[in-house]
Amino acid sequence: MNVRYRVELSQAERDELRMLLGGGKAAVRKVKRAQILLAADAGAGDEEIATNVGVGSSTVYRTKRRFVLGNVEAALSDEPRPGAERKLTGKEEALLVATACTKPPTGRSRWTLELLAGEIVKLTEHASLSRETVRRRLAENELKPWRQKMWCIPQVDGHYVARMEDVLDLYAEAPDPERPVVCFDESPTQLIGEVRQPIPAMPGQLERYDYEYRRNGTANLFVFLDAHRSWRRVKVTEQRTALDFAECMRELVDCHYPQAERIRVVLDNLSTHTPGALYETFPAPEAHRLLHRLEFHYTPKHASWLNMVEIEIGVLRSQCLDRRIGDRDRLVSEIAAWEQQRNAIGARIHWMFTTDRARSKLARAYPHPAKQS
CATH class of the missing domain: 1.10.10 (Arc Repressor Mutant, subunit A)
Incomplete structure (x- = not known):
């Protein structure tokens, strides 16, 4: 050296x-x-x-x-290493990749390594082909045809971009107690009870619980999250109607942020998340008073990942709800304890995705302005 x-x-x-x-x-x-x-x-x-x-x-x-x-x-990249000659030529490897991207044979839900190896043997002059050879060539091309991912594909147009940048700009603002930014969403959860009492863990033995369980209905969780400080609130309800939404907005205004001039609320496009829900629930003067203090900022359709509270709901599920909770009273008390602990330790979501980064990372998806003649 x-x-x-x-x-x-x-x-x-x-x-x-x-x-x-x-x-x-x-x-x-x-x-x-x-x-x-x-x-x-x-x-x-x-x-x-x-x-x-x-x-x-x-x-x-x-x-x-x-x-x-x-x-x-x-x-x-890795430097080429000496070894045995590759069994598949460039054209045969391209054929393997193309085959893996097609629909599997009739009667099979997805391609497997064995199926692909057999198909390539039929299409080429190879007498046999190992599953390991197939696996390596697919790995080089970042293909796993036996795996599937459900994905909601958004239509990225001017409307999508406008809403996305509006939300990202809110997150990038400096904290303002007079104009707080609160992310809001709801999430259903099942009430699952035990049929038999679990056996506690002891040295050398894991906790054991019966595979049978009892369904005790469902509950709904309304979750609030301040985007700029360590505060979250979870309200447990039986339903998630327009009336429940309106009551949440009144609590937000009168109980949680009584001194704020205007509360910017980030929320999705659920049919109940509208100003009209407040007029359907309260007398017109009361609805008008509340809406004068609220400012709704909607995420784009199929873009719930832009709502910061989605991350907090994931934390809630992994830290508190990843177990069997059989009744509403216990659910309320367990969530209240979790909420108090999270607020006390100053836990926050540190959002890193900015408008500038969106324009760089999603540049190809942005609409192209029409050229003026």
Whole structure:
């Protein structure tokens, strides 16, 4: 390692590496190599980089060498290794990928490695093909045809972008007690009771509970979350009607933020989440008074991920509701204890996705303005 390689990144290369680090999907090897390049570009020494990134000094040296002699892609990728000749040619691998992206055979819900291996044997001159060969080629192409993911595909148009940036701008504002930002949503939960009493854990033995359970109905959770301070409130109700929504808004105005001039509420597009719900519940002067203190900001359709309270509901479910709770009274007391603890320790959601990042990350999805003639 007598040659010292100096890393000097362009701004475009820095942006590419930072985007890779923030994407959350890159392989650990690539992430560490990206960290090495950014640290070297900032002027850090090899030993310092090796310690901070958690790799050996030889890894730092090889990564810098591959960048200087090649480019960013060469530095992030593995060097070719000697070994047996690949069993599938380029065309055969393309055929495998194309087959994996088609519908499975009649009578099967999805492709398996064995099915794909058999199909490629039929379509090529190979006498046999191992499932491991198929697995490796699919992994190289980031394909897992036996897995499926349900996804709600939004229509990203001007209306979607306008609502998204409106919500993101609210999150980016400095805290203002006169104009707080409160995220609101609801979530149903089942009341599941025990048929037989669980057996407590003891040394060498896990807690045991019976596979049978008793359904005791459902309850609804209205969840409020302040976007800029450590405060959340969960209200348990039997239903989630327009009347229940209106009562929640009155509590928000009169009980939780009585001194606020205007409360900005981030919420989704459920049919009951409308100003009209307040007029359907209260006399017109009362509804008008409440709405004068409220300002609704709706997330785009199919974009509930933009509502910060969705994250808090996930925390509530994992920390408090991931067990059997059989009656409403216990549900209320358990949630109240969780809520008090979360507020007391100053727990907050640290939102990182900004309008600028949305314009960068979702640039291709943004609508293109019509050119003026």
